[in-house]
Amino acid sequence: MTASQPGSRIVSVAHHQPTRVLTNDDLAALVDTSDAWIRSRVGIATRHVADADESVADMATVAAAKSLARAGADAADVDLVIVATCTAVDRMPSVAATVAARLGVPAAAVFDLNAACAGFTYALATADLAVRGGSARTALVVGVDKMSDFLDWQDRTTCVIFGDGAGAAVVTATEAAGPDRIGPAVWGSLPERGSAITLGTSGPTGPPALFRQDGHVVYRWAMTSLAPVARRACEAAGLDPSELAGVVTHQANLRIIEAVTSKIGATNAVIARDVVDSGNTSAASVPLALSKLVERAEVPQGAPVLLLGFGAGLSFAAQVVGCP
Structure with missing residues (x-):
């Protein structure tokens, strides 16, 4: 831009x-x-x-x-x-x-x-x-x-x-050009495997709606698909992963976070691990973890941070933002 x-x-x-x-x-x-x-x-x-x-x-x-x-x-x-x-x-x-x-x-x-x-x-x-x-x-x-x-x-x-x-x-x-802009989103899904994570509806007389997932399918998908998405988001923002100051992925579980981030190449970035204290908070997990990094001043204001969300529908979206 x-x-x-x-x-x-x-x-x-x-x-x-x-x-x-x-x-x-x-x-x-x-x-x-x-x-x-x-x-x-x-x-x-x-x-x-x-x-x-x-x-x-x-x-x-x-x-x-x-x-x-x-x-x-x-x-x-x-x-x-x-x-x-x-x-x-x-x-x-x-x-x-x-x-x-x-x-x-x-x-x-x-x-x-x-x-x-x-x-x-x-x-x-x-x-x-x-x-x-x-x-x-x-x-x-x-x-x-x-x-x-x-x-x-x-x-x-x-x-x-x-x-x-x-x-x-x-x-x-x-209107100002600079690294603090929200970068282009790299997003998509794998809908044919969408049944791996479900939350149904109870309907007026049906049983309670409950969360279900096939953890093995989700884990294999995360291990193979998400790091390339993250690298594409960095490329779209015009920077190398080594220039990232922070990485905030969806806080699914610590094993996925550490495995995925190790493949991105963000060698100088602070990695958010809020899942340890907060668990998986679904749609809240990325902004919640980012907010805590900002509160602790772990990433300088304006520095590039990669955000990576992923979940049901085997959907994903990543973008690079300037740390607020």
Whole structure:
């Protein structure tokens, strides 16, 4: 992009997690598992779990409000709100509409986006396209999921993995050329293997909807497909992976994170490993982990950070952004 072409950048990021913390020992009292078993397979030590009265919209609103405050932005300036989630209970209004109403956003375009664990990176790419196309100037992008509502708490292969939370970013238009712009998205899917991760619907009289996955299929796909996607996103942004200051992948599990990032070539980057403390928070995991890197000042402001989301539908999206 040249300086004369419109672009977008992330000016702030924030997160919210429920106060209740569920340890591996807590889970061992519920299901046949142990701290050692969980750590050896997915690398998770703790996860945050929302109470029954804390909704997806509640978590999204808190994270979004924090992000607006950090950006010094007024809700009246927001003209686009996108919420990435796959666990909203209500069909309408959208979570985005509810968040906008609670924050006092007056007349923005609002919609939810479901790309599961790739949701935030999909939503960020969509906001970037809207800004570059002139349809928006200030966008609020939220990733949020409450997976605890949809877990089989007797299935030790899945209930130990997930946590609840939200992350949000404020995206604004920029005319200036520079590395802090949101880079082009490299995105896609492998729909023929989409049944590897499912979350059905209970319907009016059916059984409860529960999360299911074929972990072996997902793991093999992640090991072979995601590092090339990450390298293509770096190429699209005009930099070598060795120039990255940070890498924030979807926090699926620690084994996948470390295996994928070792293949990217980001030899000088800080690697986000928030999964250890937060578990897999689905669409919230990328912005939540990025927010924590920013809070700890582990990556310099404006430095290039690779974001890589992936999940159900075997969907993926990656882009390089400037650290807010």
